[in-house]
Amino acid sequence: MIGIYNNRYQVVIRLYALYSLIFFIASLLIECHSAKEKEITIRWQNRRAIGISIPKGFIDTIDADSLEKQLSVRLTNQKTAIAGQYQLGDGTVIFEPLIPFTRGLRYVVWLNDKRLGEVSIPALDSNDRPALLGIYPSQDSLPENLLKIYLHFSRPMRERQSQKYVTLLKNNNDTLSGVFLDLQPELWNPDRTILTLWLDPGRIKRDLQPNKRLGAPLQTHNRYKLVVTASWPDEQGATLEKDVTKSFVAIQRDSLSPNPKKWTLLEPKSGSLQSLDVSFSESLDYSLLTETLSVIREDGANVPGRWQSGEEEKLIRFKPNNVWQSGRYKLRIESRLEDLAGNNVNRLFDRDITRKDQRATSESFTELLFKVR
Template sequence: PQVVAISPTEGAIPANTLRLYVTFDRPARGMVATRDLRLVDAEGRTVDGAFMDFGQDLWSPDGRRLTVLFDPGRVKQDVEGDGDSAAPLRPGLSYTVEVGRKHFHYRVTPALRTPVNPQTWGLALPNAGSREALKITFDREMDAALLRDQLGIVDDQGGFQSGRVTVSASGRAWCWRPNHGWLPGAYRLVVGSSLEDVSGNRVGEALDHDVGKPDALSQGSVLLFKVGPRVVRQDAGAC
């Protein structure tokens, strides 16, 4: 099996990135394992214990996507070391994830420790009567796998709408194209409670918060929007 994609995509990722998704061109369960991945620093040294070993790999039902977790005890502050001292990724440095013959390069930015806030998202609305996509842009890179099943469209009668989801390679844009033309009226974008960014932060709840400090319960959210004629379209990023 050959690696065809990795998420987060190549580029900059937060120091507390929680997981990677490695996608293969065909089922790879039983032929590839988490232990086959290496995290290498800019000096070519392997970062020991960077990935969590559950004793059983986390595969998608079709056996093509492997989920690899950075050790949460090292990602979170003050668990296995003072502050971020145990973190496998350090801000300002560069790393390479090696999967077989594939090398994916990352530059590490400061950790992201704030809850997801849907009120910061941008919406580019479609026109009534069209099958144009509703486009959502995010203020951070989101978990690409969760974006596919944690967002939904509901009409003003409470009925979930059927359509096709596309997620940008960067994880910063989500597009939803209806199976039928948009009817004019009010709609809701429903955000599931399990939606996370790449650092495991959810709506109203940061993964890494002060022990004993009350935090908002992880809960879903709803964004209201209306579809009408002659909407001025704005670029929401590629999907």
């Protein structure tokens, strides 16, 4: 009997200890949750600090209509409020700045002249930096009437920064001003990883006043260096690891339109996943190359696949998703495809409208036939 009693007693003690532990953990979780409800917290999206949540208990005396008048978010030791929007959430007031908060900085929330609290945006790992994957055109001899330069980054960059972080040097000495158009908004792709820089068209076209007054942005036989400064931040505030440069020499103007009839097609074999290789007689526009070409079957259906430009943008490869079937195909080229000087398949960018040999045509596309055997 004594043994049975002792066993029951030990079971009761163990159950009591277990229940006590459960109660302790539950209390701790409730306490942590309650504490969190009393803190100003950061709202994250895709690793970006896009806003903060302010508990309503901090500001329960404020009407919703007067939030923006009485609340402000400022950088530590700064008096200027950060632009953004306030909105009521579930038990919180949410503030979203126009530009995501910067990593490594601290922000203070104010109610009129009362300091409500502070949040610190964690800094990124020092090795977690964006990279400039390429500057295009990639070749080192470019026509003096070059129209566009592309910067291809590894991840989304902060906008409205190109005038601050991109410089063009002439003969390694002279810093050139007014070379690029100051476009606002800038010309980014939807992912904000590719930026298009336009050299001033008004200075490229020879019959316009900017050209007559300032001359062309580039001049034949001169050497140039494009410098992208390392301090350019991405959308999270991380900067490039180092300055990136591209050196090139300006050669004579390009006054001829791309001519698909001079292109060479290397036909793939039937039943294979070989690429269709298309070689040009010149370098073509890096961005438009992958936008303006398509492969069409004999029945008119598009062949699904992926385009990849080759060395110096003088070659492009089409990799099909499925094996090639025997038959006739068309390579369709949209007429908006341009060379480096902005001359497209239909017309010259800088043309003399009085000359018959420079008049524009109106075809929307050109087609080249090829066979798969």
